[in-house]
Amino acid sequence: MKIAVFAGDGIGPEVTREAVRVLEALALPGLELIEGDVGGAAYKRHGHPLPQATLDIARECDAILFGAVGDPDCDNLERSLRPEQAILGLRKAMGFFANLRPARVFAGLEDFSALRPEVAGAIDLLIVRELNGDVYFGEKGIRKLEDGRRQGWDMMSYAEDEVRRIAHVGFKAAQGRAKPGEKGKLCSVDKANVLETSQLWRDVMIEVSADYPDVELSHMYVDNAAMQLVRNPGQFDVIVTGNLFGDILSDQASMCVGSIGLLASASLSEGTSGLYEPIHGSAPDIAGKGLANPMATILSAAMLLRHSLGFEAQAARIEAAVAKTLADGIRGGDLGGSFGTAAIGDAVLERL
Structure with a gap:
């Protein structure tokens, strides 16, 4: 080794x-x-x-x-x-x-979170973030329009196989974290009400879920997920999401815990x-x-x-x-x- x-x-x-x-x-x-x-x-x-x-x-x-x-x-x-x-x-x-970032509050450190101690104390979750796709790796550039103004653009996209492989990582993580006799919990975070990329993401997550009957799959829009991480973070066990949303939510979760040094x-x-x-x-x-x-x-x-x-x-x-x-x-x-x-x-x- x-x-x-x-x-x-x-x-x-x-x-x-x-x-x-x-x-x-x-x-x-x-x-x-x-x-x-x-x-x-x-x-x-x-x-x-x-x-x-x-x-x-x-x-x-x-x-x-x-x-x-x-x-x-x-x-x-x-x-x-x-x-x-x-x-x-x-x-x-x-x-x-696949980026795995666990966030939990250790006993006795609840007061170091920006959240109320009783809210922070319930945090014990894992964010699974896809690392190789999404808007970070799509075509991008800055171009000049006919009237002289500049326009920046970035292509957000996911191929079906990219979503499928990160989905399997998320479901397996949820299986591994499940308590004996209970189903695992996996929340897929997207913006399927606005983005076609997210609609594909959601469709593939549902398809892959058929392989994991012992894991309960739920879906949440990213704006609501950000709010819920502050309001009631204890509801989450495993969160799986794309590169952009995962970047933001994992940093947010780290500050809910209270110290980046842990x-x-x-x-x-x-x-x-x-x-x-x-x-x-x-x-x-x-x-x-x-x-x-x-x-x-x-x-x-x-x-x-x-x-x-x-x-x-x-x-x-x-x-x-x-x-x-x-x-x-x-x-x-x-x-x-x-x-x-x-x-x-x-x-x-x-x-x-």
């Missing part, structure tokens, strides 16, 4: 280091960690944010543990050389099409390969100071064990250790605490 470790920029190396310590503590037989350069760090060393050597490592490994990319020193580079191109390039080259994510291919990363950025303002909260990266490592390597029990152990650490009052500055990066890592290891 090989895991590529791409720490990246800013706080990336600091938080990734703690996740690696947790993985090593599990002493999994045959586990090998291989490091590679990405982002601004890679540009400074190799002249490109995603060097061929790094891409070769990614293809050789079973999964990728990713830190963060983003470096103010690279802000003036042309777009193709910006640090962020590393993550986009990996998604494209590795065929990562949120992990996975980007999966059609096989078992995946890229796992915290949703926060490189935070250059605190880089090198030992202040960053590593829990999101540690939880990303748990997702890696679950989805790419099949170690469910070990993933659950890590998640339980993080929850116990938080319940014991060991928190970083993002949660009003005074514990630094390494101290939080030590605490998680003790409870593991």
Whole structure:
């Protein structure tokens, strides 16, 4: 089993280091960690944010543990050389099409949400976002009209097979999260009352649902879904949606939870390969100071064990250790605490 470790920029190396310590503590037989350069760090060393050597490592490994990319020193580079191109390039080259972003409120942290504690405390959901289609990848441009005015345009489209494969990911996730003896719950979010793209999306979701009689499928327009995430987020279990809507709703869900420093994510291919990363950025303002909260990266490592390597029990152990650490009052500055990066890592290891 090989895991590529791409720490990246800013706080990336600091938080990734703690996740690696947790993985090593599990002493999994045959586990090998291989490091590679990405982002601004890679540009400074190799002249490109995603060097061929790094891409070769990614293809050789079973999964990728990713830190963060983003470096103010690279802000003036042309777009193709910006640090962020590393993550986009990996998604494209590795065929990562399904983004999984769980959001839950850990016990004792309800007051950190912008929502009322009793509302926030009910949040335990998973957003499944399609990554390779939609308006982000359609034809686009800016043209000049006959009267001299400029007009921007973007093509939104989905092919049936693109919807079908993300639908299967969503239904399987709902099956896996279902409580014993109960049906899974999957809410498909679209804008089928306005967009033909969304009508196709809804039609295909209904067709695929026939393969999953143990999952209850519901539909919701995206504007209502955004409202319901604030009004009653506890009603959701798994949400599956397109690239644009998923981008917006997953960020909204993260703020409902209360701290971006606790949120992990996975980007999966059609096989078992995946890229796992915290949703926060490189935070250059605190880089090198030992202040960053590593829990999101540690939880990303748990997702890696679950989805790419099949170690469910070990993933659950890590998640339980993080929850116990938080319940014991060991928190970083993002949660009003005074514990630094390494101290939080030590605490998680003790409870593991």
